[in-house]
Amino acid sequence: MMFQLDFRDKRPLYEQIKANIKELIISGILKSDERIPSVRELAQTLTINPNTIQKAYKDLETEGLIYSVRAKGSFVAPFNAAANPARLDELMSELEKILAELVYLNVSQEQAIAVVRNVYEKRGVKARD
Amino acid sequence: MMFQLDFRDKRPLYEQIKANIKELIISGILKSDERIPSVRELAQTLTINPNTIQKAYKDLETEGLIYSVRAKGSFVAPFNAAANPARLDELMSELEKILAELVYLNVSQEQAIAVVRNVYEKRGVKARD
DNA sequence: TGAACTGTATTATAATATATAATACAGACA
DNA sequence: TGTCTGTATTATATATTATAATACAGTTCA
Numbered sequence: 001m002m003f004q005l006d007f008r009d010k011r012p013l014y015e016q017i018k019a020n021i022k023e024l025i026i027s028g029i030l031k032s033d034e035r036i037p038s039v040r041e042l043a044q045t046l047t048i049n050p051n052t053i054q055k056a057y058k059d060l061e062t063e064g065l066i067y068s069v070r071a072k073g074s075f076v077a078p079f080n081a082a083a084n085p086a087r088l089d090e091l092m093s094e095l096e097k098i099l100a101e102l103v104y105l106n107v108s109q110e111q112a113i114a115v116v117r118n119v120y121e122k123r124g125v126k127a128r129d
Numbered sequence: 130m131m132f133q134l135d136f137r138d139k140r141p142l143y144e145q146i147k148a149n150i151k152e153l154i155i156s157g158i159l160k161s162d163e164r165i166p167s168v169r170e171l172a173q174t175l176t177i178n179p180n181t182i183q184k185a186y187k188d189l190e191t192e193g194l195i196y197s198v199r200a201k202g203s204f205v206a207p208f209n210a211a212a213n214p215a216r217l218d219e220l221m222s223e224l225e226k227i228l229a230e231l232v233y234l235n236v237s238q239e240q241a242i243a244v245v246r247n248v249y250e251k252r253g254v255k256a257r258d
Numbered sequence: 259t260g261a262a263c264t265g266t267a268t269t270a271t272a273a274t275a276t277a278t279a280a281t282a283c284a285g286a287c288a
Numbered sequence: 289t290g291t292c293t294g295t296a297t298t299a300t301a302t303a304t305t306a307t308a309a310t311a312c313a314g315t316t317c318a
Contacts, residue, residue, distance in 0.1 A: 012275080012276060012277085013276080013277075014276080014277090022230075023229075025233075026229055026230055026232070026233035027229070038292080038293060038294080039293085039294070039295090040292090040293085040294095048277080048278085049277060049278045049279070050278095050279095051277075051278070051279085052276085052277060052278080054294080054295075054296095055276090055277095057294090058295095068293095068294060068295090069286095069293085069294075070284075070285060070286085070293070070294045070295070071284075071285040071286045071287085071292080071293040071294065072285085072286065072287090072292095072293060072294080073292095073293060073294080074293095074294080079233075081234060081235055087234070088234060088236070091227055091230055091231055091234070092244065094223075094227055095224075095227050095228075095231070095241075095244055096244065096248055097152075098220055098223055098224050098227065099224075099244070099245060099248040099249070100152075100155055100156070100248055100252055101151075101155055101220055102220055102224070103155070103248065103249060103252045103253065103254075104154075104155035104208075104252075105210060105216070105217060105220070106210055106254075107217070109245065109246070109249040109253075112224075112245050112249070113242055113245055115221065115224055115225065115228070116228060116238065116241050116242055116245060117238070119225055119228040119229055119232065120228070120232060120238040120241070123229055123232045123233075124232065124238075125232075125235075141304080141305055141306085142305080142306075143305080143306090167263080167264060167265080168264085168265070168266090169263085169264085169265095177306080177307085178306060178307045178308070179307095179308095180306075180307070180308085181305085181306060181307080183265080183266075183267095184305090184306095186265090187266095197264095197265060197266090198264085198265075198315095199264070199265045199266070199313075199314060199315085200263080200264040200265065200313075200314035200315040200316085201264060201265080201314085201315060201316090202263095202264060202265080202315095203264095203265080
């Protein structure tokens with residue numbers, strides 16, 4: 001896979017793994033139904049324990065980002081807006097929290113909106129293969 | 130103080146305490162140089178250990194949100210944009226990450242901008258007393 | 259002055275979270 | 289039939305979180 005772990009990062013390893021794979025999925029680098037490395041394979045690549053990978057995969061499956069098939073492998077889940085209704089609320093709540101702090105730090109509304117436009121320009125709607 | 134801990138929350142207690150006090154500060158409910166409860170006092174109110182409060186306060190002081198004076202108490206720090214330069218980068222990075230996921234979940238740019246406008250309308254520039 | 263309060267520090271202990279290690283089982287596949 | 293999958297279990301080690309019990313130095317105020 002195309003990411004590395006950062007051992008100076010204070011987050012648990014399985015959280016870093018989740019974040020990296022999520023980024024690959026939402027950025028469209030990994031396509032729907034594309035296979036991701038097996039638990040053992042990725043463990044070897046990152047030189048960490050397979051159980052840690054398994055925990056990350058299990059979480060990602062719960063969040064609806066991947067699915068696993070016994071004896072076949074793990075794959076990117078096809079997009080399904082309704083798959084995780086709670087996640088949207090969570091993200092909106094986090095978004096508001098961050099914006100509130102930016103207000104406090106005197107970041108202008110224009111600057112904040114500029115960031116939104118930037119992200120949407122860069123990652124705007126793409127075909128999901 | 131005007132908040133409670135949620136023991137179902139998976140975050141550590143000291144993180145919840147930090148988040149709650151930070152919210153009180155950035156929302157302007159707590160004013161500059163206003164005194165916040167003493168370590169022991171808040172510990173008693175929340176029925177948790179004083180050391181846990183102390184850890185939260187220490188972190189908040191490091192982040193420039195409060196300051197403590199030996200034998201006198203802990204107080205809300207006057208706003209200082211330059212106090213924590215790294216924090217802005219961190220927030221911007223988190224903001225982009227959340228927006229990227231919202232893009233993936235088919236939330237429109239208009240919806241995202243509406244959230245920004247809402248937060249700025251609600252918490253827009255106020256006098257810092 | 260002295261009692262009661264402050265922040266801060268230290269040491270010990272317990273509980274929980276995280277990570278590793280070693281196996282095992284059942285199904286897919288060539 | 290090997291070799292690969294996901295998944296599960298048990299054990300162990302380490303780190304993080306939380307509690308508990310004290311202690312010290314400085315303030316506030318009756």
